[in-house]
Amino acid sequence: xxxxxxxxxxxxxxxxxxxxxxxxxxxxxxxxxxxxxxxxxxxxxxxxxxxxxxxxxxxxxxxxxxxxxxxxxxxxxxxxxxxxxxxxxxxxxxxxxxxxxxxxxxxxxxxxxxxxxxxxxxxxxxxxxxxxxxxxxxxxxxxxxxxxxxxxxxxxxxxxxxxxxxxxxxxxxxxxxxxxxxxxxxxxxxxxxxxxxxxxxxxxxxxxxxxxxxxxxxxxxxxxxxxxxxxxxxxxxxxxxxxxxxxxxxxxxxxxxxxxxxxxxxxxxxxxxxxxxxxxxxxxxxxxxxxxxxxxxxxxxxxxxxxxxxxxxxxxxxxxxxxxxxxxxxxxxxxxxxxxxxxxxxxxxxxxxxxxxxxxxxxxxxxxxxxxxxxxxxxxxxxxxxxxxxxxxxxxxxxxxxxxxxxxxxxxxxxxxxxxxxxxxxxxxxxxxxxxxxxxxxxxxxxxxxxxxxxxxxxxxxxxxxxxxxxxxxxxxxxxxxxxxxxxxxxxxxxxxxxxxxxxxxxxxxxxxxxxxxxxxxxxxxxxxxxxxxxxxxxxxxxxxxxxxxxxxxxxxxxxxxxxxxxxxxxxxxxxxxxxxxxxxxxxxxxxxxxxxxxxxxxxxxxxxx
Numbered sequence: 001x002x003x004x005x006x007x008x009x010x011x012x013x014x015x016x017x018x019x020x021x022x023x024x025x026x027x028x029x030x031x032x033x034x035x036x037x038x039x040x041x042x043x044x045x046x047x048x049x050x051x052x053x054x055x056x057x058x059x060x061x062x063x064x065x066x067x068x069x070x071x072x073x074x075x076x077x078x079x080x081x082x083x084x085x086x087x088x089x090x091x092x093x094x095x096x097x098x099x100x101x102x103x104x105x106x107x108x109x110x111x112x113x114x115x116x117x118x119x120x121x122x123x124x125x126x127x128x129x130x131x132x133x134x135x136x137x138x139x140x141x142x143x144x145x146x147x148x149x150x151x152x153x154x155x156x157x158x159x160x161x162x163x164x165x166x167x168x169x170x171x172x173x174x175x176x177x178x179x180x181x182x183x184x185x186x187x188x189x190x191x192x193x194x195x196x197x198x199x200x201x202x203x204x205x206x207x208x209x210x211x212x213x214x215x216x217x218x219x220x221x222x223x224x225x226x227x228x229x230x231x232x233x234x235x236x237x238x239x240x241x242x243x244x245x246x247x248x249x250x251x252x253x254x255x256x257x258x259x260x261x262x263x264x265x266x267x268x269x270x271x272x273x274x275x276x277x278x279x280x281x282x283x284x285x286x287x288x289x290x291x292x293x294x295x296x297x298x299x300x301x302x303x304x305x306x307x308x309x310x311x312x313x314x315x316x317x318x319x320x321x322x323x324x325x326x327x328x329x330x331x332x333x334x335x336x337x338x339x340x341x342x343x344x345x346x347x348x349x350x351x352x353x354x355x356x357x358x359x360x361x362x363x364x365x366x367x368x369x370x371x372x373x374x375x376x377x378x379x380x381x382x383x384x385x386x387x388x389x390x391x392x393x394x395x396x397x398x399x400x401x402x403x404x405x406x407x408x409x410x411x412x413x414x415x416x417x418x419x420x421x422x423x424x425x426x427x428x429x430x431x432x433x434x435x436x437x438x439x440x441x442x443x444x445x446x447x448x449x450x451x452x453x454x455x456x457x458x459x460x461x462x463x464x465x466x467x468x469x470x471x472x473x474x475x476x477x478x479x480x481x482x483x484x485x486x487x488x489x490x491x492x493x494x495x496x497x498x499x500x501x502x503x504x505x506x507x508x509x510x511x512x513x514x515x516x517x518x519x520x521x522x523x524x525x526x527x528x529x530x531x532x533x534x535x536x537x538x539x540x541x542x543x544x545x546x547x548x549x550x551x552x553x554x555x556x557x558x559x560x561x562x563x564x565x566x567x568x569x570x571x572x573x574x575x576x577x578x579x580x581x582x583x584x585x586x587x588x589x590x591x592x593x594x595x596x597x598x599x600x601x602x603x604x605x606x607x608x609x610x
Contacts, residue, residue: 026336053292057277060211061296064196064222064306067107068299071191072157072173074105079175079187084330086179098123099131101189110190118143118182150176150183158186159299162193162221169193169221183503190475197222210309216302218251249282254305287311347380354387420531425483426494426523426576427548428457428467429555430501431476433518433562433569451475453515457508458501465497466490470542475516476555480543483530491525492580495572498523502568502606509567517567522555523601524573550601553594557603561589566608574602585609 077100082094098111102125120136150158157498158174170190177185192214213222280291293307353373371388374381432438432454439447455477459469462479466487468480482490498521509517526547532539550573558571577586587607591600 002558003368003517020340026333043262053279053290053308053310054277056209057294057306060306060308061294064213064296065298067196068171068191070105070175071107071171071189072159074101074108075173075175075189078111079177082177083179095123095133102131107191107195109165109168109192109195112188112190113177114143114146114174114186114188115141116147116185123234146174146186150174150186161300161302162215162219164520165190170464171221174213182440193222197224198260209311212307212309214251214252214254214305214307215300216305216356220251221304232385249284250289250291250307250309253280253597254278254291254307260276260428307333346376354383390492420529420533421481422527422529424490424525425530425547426481426490426526427519427528427543427551428462428479428481428494428498428526429473429476429522429551430479431473431517431520431555433520433559435475435516438516453513454517454519457515458519461500461504462497465493465500467494467497468541471540478543478548480528480530483543491523491576492581494525495576495580495582497571498570499606502570506567519568520555520558520562521568521570522551522558523571523576525576525579526550526573550594552598553596554601554603557592557594558605561605570606572604572606574604577604 032589058412078097081097085093100110102108103121110122112120114120118138118140120138121304122136123131123132123133125131155173158176160172160174162169162171164170169192171193172188172190174186174188177187195408196213211222211224214222223248245359277292277294280293282289282291288311290310293305296304296306297334374384432451438450442450454475455472458477462469462477465481466485467479467481468483470480472478481487481494487493501519501521505517505519508515524547528543528545528547530543531541533542533544534540554571556572558569561571571589572586577583585607586604589603589605592603593600
């Protein structure tokens, strides 16, 4: 990261500072009011949640008791019919009664009769509501245990442990069949707890909590997930074992509370209320949940556990229940921040324009400079007028100084790039052929217009090829490559510019352009002194040295080479020729004696293609 960027990291946008400062003060006062309102309402919200949870768990208890109780009562009625009518447990009349039971009670999945000899007949619903009977055999050990429990039982209805059949958890109830005061068989029925899960899902409540039924071993018997409780996977009849799942965490902590062990692992527990409901709070993935649960007896040797799982009320949810005054306060805070940004932008906008205009002045990009609009703020308005006035002065100087050169020097740093130094550069001189004759035939205005058009074409090509225009020499130009920007291929770029000047002037001549289109171009590479030359208050970034004089002599010598076969004359020195790769259409002129030079200079000339 550059040093400038590091410095900018410690600076902040003025609009943001003003808006955030003003908005923060308003938000602080409004937020304090909101927080006091929230704190006062949260306590009542938790109380209401506890009341709602007690009513919800009681409703759930009634639903389950009604669901399974209807199965038990149906079995008692069927048993009474069998004993009263002395029905044959394998006869057709019993079959009709069983069919009626399965048709009349949708909660029942199957009906079976277990005889003392181990024969177990099971009736289930088949396709098209037909009754399907299957016969199985139960081991003597199981038969003995079941009938012993029936004889020792103090209740007429016996609930066994839930079992899984066809991926469905079945709760089953047994009723002994007596003939002549002797138990001869057990009438049993099974109810799908999966259907009970669907029934729980139909009883939607405020907050749509999750509902669960588990046995004392932690197996899930019935479950409905609700809308606000994330649960990854449910397998009825199984104990959740994935530790990152909310339901697994819930069932584990519920069992620990009921068994009185491991309470240190529970996030929070409020104990048992007078309705025998347990309250517990859990945290999962950054969210708070509350659990309300109780034991459910009477449907097996071991008690079941029924419960509801809620998203706990928090400050964000409580905001939705705030009074109209709280919403008004929040609206005032938002409006204050918007107004702060609006007024801050009114201040910052002219400052932003000042920044853009200052950069334009600094880089001398004043061709499309537009004066800034005046500001309603007095101090800013005075700065705006000063910038507009300065821009006009700099724009006027642009017509008299080489803008591209100044821009390069500013970009590279005036202190270092302008210091005179010895270096190798490639120099170019141009001169219009026949300028004296042209000057005699045109008035001053027309002559100036044509010369300006000619120089514009040449300067454009020179600068596009990375050259620096030093100065105008009447109708000619002195330019060089390799400074102030370093350019390893300065010779190649200068020759490329010479070829383009030649091609462009030929094109303009064919178009009949009203400007000088015949020119002499000389290119030479050598060591020169380049830098700021002149008095302290009037400097010129220029080149001095023998190489500059040689290039000027080559340009003057090229006037001898003019002929009708070629419109322009382009000559380069051998030191330049040796550094370029593109040498097409070049012929050697051999050693040439130049005026003022003791030793001849080898030259090369650009000629027309064959």
